[in-house]
Amino acid sequence: MEGIVLRRIDYGESDQIIKLFLKETGNISAIAKGIKRSKKRFPHRLEPFRVYDFTLRKRKPGQSLYLIQSADQIRDFEEIKEDIRKIALGNFILEILLIAVKESHPHPELYDFVLKTFRNLSESEGIFPLWFYVAIHVMGFLGFSPNFETCLKCKKPLQKTEKNLFNPARGGLVCQQCATLSKTDKTSVTSEALGVLQFLKKASFPAVPRIKLSSQTRTEIASLLTNFITYHLERPLKTLPFLQEVLLKKK
């Protein structure tokens, strides 16, 4: 069964419990016996940002933990592991999948999107637009698609010349007229950021690296999307402080 490694946890001296995201069945937990010592069944450790063909077996009927009998590597996005910014972004994606994909719930379209993301991440140099693009669309596949086109209240198209406010809980914006009636929508969005968000929502992968972003817009969108994701996943992401450090901090 084709899939990727999300997380590995050492289990005793020689085993690892591995969370996998499988194309056909979603997330599952599996044990890799002897992976830390024996080279017979696993000539290499199972690593993230690689695609494998797993042979899995249920350990006992009714038990949720699988046994990994073998894992043949199909593809290695090795360029991700050569750039600390790509590693940080890759881990951010893995964490969202860990939190939001349910055990044994298939998400074949999200799976394909994640592999496309890994391919673009390994080939592209434009990390920022890719980060924002992936955040918007992964959340969309998980059922939290944000709306950057129309006002949440009056449904009219948003005007970039106006002061629009973002509401992370509802995943959209309210226009200036509607905003004066509400106290909950706080974050105002600049016209440049709104334009980028609208573009990314509709764009396909090849168009993404072409976007140029000012450092102010980067910071603004990063914070907006972080609030949005954190709200819907109902927890702060562990990978975010590191991602922000390697991407946003001045060297």
Added chain:
Amino acid sequence: MAFYLLHAPDSYSDALAEAIHAVKKELKLCARCFNLADAELCAICRNPKRDPHVICVVEDTKDLIAIEQTGAFQGLYHVLHGQLDPLQGVGPEKLKIEELVLRLRDEPVKEVILATNPDANGTATALYLQRRLKPFDVKITRLAQGIPVGGDIEYVDTQTLGASLKQRTEF
């Protein structure tokens, strides 16, 4: 164990003896390199024959012992006490990275060897260190290939490890 030690080089049994001694006396970490120590500084840092111009950065003391066992390294160490693990929330502030930066500022270091494990998190740690140490005028090197990807320095045989130390490459 005894049989094994009989055939191991002295440096290994010395390091092991010191490790056991340190645990017995009271577990202390060297104030300079964070190796296990039985005094303010560990035996390696106290040894005037060690070359202070080269620092070998390792994830843990087990890796330090493995490298000592090769006898191929005469410089000093810096033990990070872990590797970056973004998924578990282990960021740079949880490792002895600031302490390494301070050493580069204060000590006559000319070369830093990044001997973190060649798995995803070990590689991430090395890349992060490369970025942090770039402002300093030091040569940054990485162990040569030969250690299997995803492998652990601690389990690599002495000869291979010694060779990969000698053939280290600029990072």
